[in-house]
Amino acid sequence: MTGVASPARIVLLAEDDPMILAFVHSVLRSHGYRVLLAADGIDALRLAGRVGLENIDLLLTDIEMPRLDGIALVSRLQHLRPGVKVLYMTGSGCAHRIQDGCMLIEKPFAWTTLLRHVEACLVSPAPAVGAAAAT
Secondary structure, three states: OOOOOOOOOEEEEEOOOHHHHHHHHHHHHHOOOEEEEEOOHHHHHHHHHHHOHHHOOEEEEEOOOOOOOHHHHHHHHHHHOOOOOEEEEEOOOOHHHOOOOOEEEEOOOOHHHHHHHHHHHHHOOOOOOOOOOEO
16 A cells, blocks of 8 residues: 555545545545545536546445435446446445446445555556456
């Protein structure tokens, strides 16, 4: 683990739980990431449109959210930018819903586990169609 991210690393964080959103934001920001905050998938789509999807290094999203869940969000963003890197979060045991090639972190998690997963996702090659999901 490098400890400090490149200043160019932008993470789009979609999470409907304000406590988890604040925790993840704090951890990532304190380790040099620029974090864009979204309360659900609809907000995340708006942010991605505003900053440009090509500028986002990683989508970190909860699976279950109101209005537009993480699965639908990823589907829409991958349609616009195939190969976008994704790290799912879940605390509800719905890991079976994630798309092939995407990584998953189970809630609750420690900040060190979060950083390890984010960094692993960022250095991994873009997901290929038909690849096996990693946990």
